[in-house]
Amino acid sequence: MTSTAKVETKNLNLYYGPNHVLHDVSVQILPNKVTALIGPSGCGKSTLLRCFNRLNDLIVNTKIDGEVLLDGKNIYGNGMDVVDIRRRVGLIFQKPNPFPKSIYDNVTFGLKINGIREKKRIAETVEKSLNDTGLWEEVKDRLNTSALELSGGQQQRLCIARALAIEPEVILMDEPTSALDPAATFKIEELVSQLKKKYTIIIVTHNMQQAGRVSDYTGFLYLGKLIEFGKTNDIFTRPKEKLTENYISGRFG
Amino acid sequence: MKLRHLTDTFFRYLFLVAGVSAIGILFSIFIMLAINGLQTFADVSIAQFILSAQWNPSAFGEPSYGILALVASTFMVTVGAMIIAVPLGIGTAAYISEIAPSYIRETLKPVVEILAGIPSVVVGFFGIVFLGPLIADMFNLTSGLNALNGSILLAVMALPTIVSVSEDALRSVPKEFKEASYALGVNRWLTLIKITLPAASSGIVAAVMLGVGRAIGETMTVLMATGNALQMPGSFFDSVRTMTANIAIELGEVPFGTTHYYGLFAVGLVLFLMSLAVNITSEHFTKKYRWTRK
Numbered sequence: 001m002t003s004t005a006k007v008e009t010k011n012l013n014l015y016y017g018p019n020h021v022l023h024d025v026s027v028q029i030l031p032n033k034v035t036a037l038i039g040p041s042g043c044g045k046s047t048l049l050r051c052f053n054r055l056n057d058l059i060v061n062t063k064i065d066g067e068v069l070l071d072g073k074n075i076y077g078n079g080m081d082v083v084d085i086r087r088r089v090g091l092i093f094q095k096p097n098p099f100p101k102s103i104y105d106n107v108t109f110g111l112k113i114n115g116i117r118e119k120k121r122i123a124e125t126v127e128k129s130l131n132d133t134g135l136w137e138e139v140k141d142r143l144n145t146s147a148l149e150l151s152g153g154q155q156q157r158l159c160i161a162r163a164l165a166i167e168p169e170v171i172l173m174d175e176p177t178s179a180l181d182p183a184a185t186f187k188i189e190e191l192v193s194q195l196k197k198k199y200t201i202i203i204v205t206h207n208m209q210q211a212g213r214v215s216d217y218t219g220f221l222y223l224g225k226l227i228e229f230g231k232t233n234d235i236f237t238r239p240k241e242k243l244t245e246n247y248i249s250g251r252f253g
Numbered sequence: 254m255k256l257r258h259l260t261d262t263f264f265r266y267l268f269l270v271a272g273v274s275a276i277g278i279l280f281s282i283f284i285m286l287a288i289n290g291l292q293t294f295a296d297v298s299i300a301q302f303i304l305s306a307q308w309n310p311s312a313f314g315e316p317s318y319g320i321l322a323l324v325a326s327t328f329m330v331t332v333g334a335m336i337i338a339v340p341l342g343i344g345t346a347a348y349i350s351e352i353a354p355s356y357i358r359e360t361l362k363p364v365v366e367i368l369a370g371i372p373s374v375v376v377g378f379f380g381i382v383f384l385g386p387l388i389a390d391m392f393n394l395t396s397g398l399n400a401l402n403g404s405i406l407l408a409v410m411a412l413p414t415i416v417s418v419s420e421d422a423l424r425s426v427p428k429e430f431k432e433a434s435y436a437l438g439v440n441r442w443l444t445l446i447k448i449t450l451p452a453a454s455s456g457i458v459a460a461v462m463l464g465v466g467r468a469i470g471e472t473m474t475v476l477m478a479t480g481n482a483l484q485m486p487g488s489f490f491d492s493v494r495t496m497t498a499n500i501a502i503e504l505g506e507v508p509f510g511t512t513h514y515y516g517l518f519a520v521g522l523v524l525f526l527m528s529l530a531v532n533i534t535s536e537h538f539t540k541k542y543r544w545t546r547k
Contacts (some may be wrong), residue, residue: 008344060354097429100452110437112448156305159433166437 005069006172006200007052007089008030012066014047016059022045023118023225024066030215034192036215036232038208041180042253044224045204046094049172052202053089054082070170087114092173096155097150098147098162102152103139106147106158129161133191153184160191171195173203175245179208187215208248212236220244256328283525290522292517293318293540302519306485308499310513317514320523322485326400326493327524329486330475331468333404338468341408341463343450344417346457349416350423352447362420368414377477380406385478394490398480406474411464417464423457456539460534466528472497496524535545 014022021045025162029035033217037045050056051068054075067074075085087110098106107126116122127142130136135157139150147158156176159182163171171190177185192214205211211218212232219229228235228244239245246252258383260287297318303317339530347359347374385397427451434444450457472495480492481502494502500517 025523031314055432058432058435083438083440085438086436091432091436093429093433093436095429097427098435099430108433109447110439113437113439113443164435187452214432 004031005029006071007202008067008069008072009048009051010067010069012048012051012054012068014051015063017061021224023223025224025226026064027219027226027229028213029202030202032196032198033216034196034203034214035219036040036211037202037204037219037221038206038211038247039221039227040247041206043221045221046069046174048221049174049202049204050091052170052172052180053086053091055091057082074241087166088168088169089165089172090168092156092160092163092171094175094178096152096159098150098155098158098239100146100148102144103147103150103158104143106162107165110162114166116242122234129165131207132164133157133161134187135161149161151184153180153187155182156184156187156188157191160188160195164195168199170202173201175204175206178206185210208236220247222247286518286525287520289515289518289539291519293519295515296383296512303386303496308483310344310507310516316348316513318512318519320520321526323494323496323499323520324523325499326414326486327469327495327527329400330403330493330495331465331491333400333421333489334407334468335465336413336465337405337408338411340543341395342412342460343419345412345416345458346423346446346460347432347450350420351441351449353531359476362417365413365416367413368409369417371410373410373471373473374477374542375397376410376476377531379433380478386397392490396480396492398478398492398507399490400479400486400493402492403475407471410471410474411467414467415460415464418460419453419457419458422453424462426452459535459538464529466531466535469524469531470497470528472501476501496520499522 009025011026012022012025013020025044025048039045039050040131047056049125051064052070052075056062056064064076068076069086070085074080099109104126107129110120111122111125126134127140131137135154138154139158143250147155150158156179160176162173180188189210192203195201196216203211203214204238215232217230218232218235220227220235220239220241223245228239230240235244236248239248261464293322300426302320304318304321306321307319308323310316310318349361349365352363353491380402381398384402388394388397388399390397428538430452431444434448435441441445447449475495477499479495479498481494481498482492483494484491485497486493503513504517507517
């Protein structure tokens with residue numbers, strides 16, 4: 001199993017200044033699967049997620065021990081290009097955050113930054129990315145209007161399209177539906193199931209039903225420790241740890 | 254109960270009077286400016302006033318009242334100041350808000366804002382004793398009191414406003430935009446250029462407009478540093494006389510009630526209208542730059 005993991009952490013410890021946020025986390029994420037990270041607020045699940053594309057680098061006083069492997073290479077190792085890593089590992093945020101630009105410019109932003117100029121290729125990518133997120137039919141007639149005029153759910157799907165446009169390998173999702181209504185949430189969840197055919201997906205969620213619905217594997221974090229990791233079905237029906245069972249049955253969290 | 258009611262009413266009216274009188278005083282000044290200024294046009298045609306470059310009210314027999322040279326001087330000195338201050342100011346703001354570590358930011362911003370408090374006469378003095386000779390030396394001129402000198406000094410004076418307001422605008426850009434950009438594998442420099450600066454652009458335009466307003470209205474510094482020759486400026490090395498400096502120089506000696514006297518008010522009126530236009534523009538952009546998101 002080690003050799004097939006797309007993303008893997010080995011004894012990962014993370015500190016924000018004096019706070020020890022992640023304790024010795026070792027986890028293996030399989031390709032073309034959806035892996036959910038669950039746990040109560042402040043358990044470190046978002047922090048762990050942001051280790052996978054080194055977005056924690058932006059926070060001063062962050063110190064990291066251990067390894068995070070992407071296709072077997074430590075992304076925190078010497079000589080790794082953080083920009084390249086972030087292109088390979090996309091992130092969808094909790095609150096939809098399209099740029100204050102047109103729908104079209106949002107999708108093409110990553111391409112243009114990467115120096116892609118051919119009009120045809122750009123137009124194709126826009127249509128494809130918006131199609132993949134089910135947004136094309138809804139917005140094809142108003143690609144030049146501001147992305148901020150879309151509904152919350154549409155904005156979030158646009159953010160996913162924006163991430164897809166640069167063809168990442170892994171997509172991280174940080175509670176992607178927590179700001180959305182049930183109908184929009186349903187669409188995003190459907191989308192996640194679609195996307196796993198092409199991508200490896202790691203999703204942080206507060207919502208245990210969501211983890212149950214969309215994920216193949218689930219990791220339960222508590223106070224910065226990975227308490228249990230396994231097939232979603234097993235975690236929800238036969239948790240090995242008492243703590244997991246208590247959390248899943250709603251006794252705390 | 255009754256006393257409390259009385260105090261309440263008393264203070265309400267006190268503040269009402271304070272508010273109304275502040276607006277009233279300013280409005281009266283404008284009225285006085287307009288009434289006096291417009292009397293010029295009893296003797297001088299508006300076309301001559303605006304289109305002629307000859308300002309020579311004390312010429313015997315045929316006085317002339319053209320403000321074009323004065324307006325051009327003001328324009329030139331202001332534009333020169335902005336050419337220097339805008340890139341420098343936005344660069345400083347970007348450094349403070351996006352690049353500097355927090356301890357530098359916390360020292361630098363107040364320091365820049367304190368610079369706004371340097372009295373303009375001190376800046377002008379600096380222009381005469383230091384910058385003037387320096388410019389004269391560098392460019393081989395007989396005098397360094399010229400438009401360039403004024404522009405540099407005005408740039409220094411407008412910088413604190415431009416830096417401070419631009420920095421606020423940059424800082425108010427939601428960090429989600431920047432994070433989204435970083436997460437797409439965009440580096441800090443391109444994120445600043447492509448995301449943060451455009452998102453803050455209306456605030457930055459407002460900052461520049463406030464700086465322009467500061468430069469247009471400034472009197473003492475340009476009066477001291479630009480040499481005050483009454484002529485149509487040809488280059489930045491020419492001595493110029495701005496509208497503000499002209500009013501300050503001549504108003505002390507002009508006989509009350511003459512066309513010359515009214516003419517100076519008319520210059521003031523034009524200056525007021527220019528500042529007003531700049532302020533309205535800046536207001537327009539300031540209003541736009543609050544982020545409204547769904």
